[in-house]
Amino acid sequence: MSVERPLWRALTGYRAITTVYAVALLVLAWGDYTDGGRPAVAAGYVAVLVGWTALTIRRTLGADRCTPAFLAGDLTIAVAGILLSPIADPADAVTPTLPSIWVAGSVLAFAVKAGWRWAALTSAVIGAANLATAGFGRATVHNVLLVWLASIAIGYVVEVARASERTLARALRIEAATRERERLARDIHDGVLQVLTMVRRRADRADPAAAELGRLAGEQEQALRRLIHGGPPPGEEPLPAPRAAPEAAPGPPHPEGAGEADLRALLARRASDRVTFSAPAGRVPLPAGAARELDAAVGAALDNVRHHAAGPDGAGGRAWILLEDEPGEVVVTVRDDGPGIAPGRLAAAEAEGRMGVSLSIRGRLRELGGTATWESVAGQGTEVELKVPKR
Structure with missing residues (x-):
C-alpha cells in the first residue's frame, strides 16, 4: 500500500470537515x-x-485525480x-476569514501532489x-508561519x-531476478550439468568419436558453470526464463491433496543398497512445495556423496539419511563415510562455479526459511x- 494513499484520504476528510466548519462560523457570526x-x-x-468542495470531493482521493487545473482552482x-x-x-467584527482553516x-494538496517547493510557494501566496487583508499583526504572522512550515514539512x-x-520497488525487482536466476541455476545443476559430467567421465577415450563427445561435454559443462556463477559473457543474452517453475523431484501420489x-514417503524413495533411511513410524506432513524442495536438497547431498565420497577402489560412498519430526521444524541429516571435506573446499568450489552446495542445497533451504550446515x-x-x- 502506497504511503500517499492515507494522506490523500486524510486530505479529503479535512476538506469536508473544514467546509462544515466554515458554514458553522457563518451561521454563528450572521x-x-x-x-x-x-x-x-x-x-x-x-x-x-x-x-x-462537494463537486471536487473525489479529486483528492488520489494523485492521478488531483490535476494542476484542480489545484489552481482550489487555490x-x-x-x-x-x-x-x-x-x-468592513467593521472587522468577525475574526476568522470566510474560508477560515x-x-x-x-x-x-500542493504538498502531497508536488512536494515541499510547491507547498512553500502556495503557502506564501496564502500568507x-x-x-494584505489583516495587516502584520502578531496572530496573523503566527498563523502564516505555522501554515508555511507545516506545508513544507509535509511536502518534504x-x-x-x-x-x-x-528504492524498495527496485530492491524487490532485483531480489526477484536473483531468486529466478538461482532457481534456474539449481535446475541446470540438478539436470544438465549432471548429465554433462556423466558423459565427460564415461567417454571411451579409446574411441575417437566418444573422446570428442566427452571433450565437448566437458567444455559445455565449464561454460554452464561460468554462466551460473558469473552471468553471461559480454554481448551474450542471458538464459530465458521458463513459463512456469518446474517441480523438483515430484513425489508419489498422496491422499492429502x-x-x-x-516427507517420509518422499525420502523413503532415496533408500538403496548404499543409502540407509531412518524415520519416525508415522507420517511427517509438510507443505507440498517445501517437501519437494527439501527432497531435492537431500538428492543433491546424495549426489555429492556418490561423486566425492567413494574411493578409487569403489569402497566407501555409503550414506545414511535420518528424518526427525520436531515440534516446530523438520530436521534431515545426511551422513556419509567418505574422506570428508577439506577446510575451505566449499568456498573454493563455489568460486569455481560448482554450485551444488550453494544453490542446490543452501539456496533451497534459504528460500524455505531453513538452514543447512556441514x-x-x-x-x-x-x-x-x-x-x-x-x-
Missing part, C-alpha cells in the same frame, strides 16, 4: 454580518465554497475567500493574502516517502543437517 456588514457577500462565498477559491472577508465584514487544505516527508518506495505431502572431519565423512520450519 448577526455581525447583518450589523453593518454585507451578509450577501459572505453567504454567496460560503455557498460557492460548499459547492466547489483561487482560497485566496478569493481571504480577499472577500474584509468586504463582507479550509485554505490549509489547498496548501496541503500574502492574509497579510512525501518526497522522502516516494523516494523510499522507488496438493497442499500437503508426506560438519566434516578428515577421514571420518561428512554430515549435512537440513532444518526446515513446518510453517
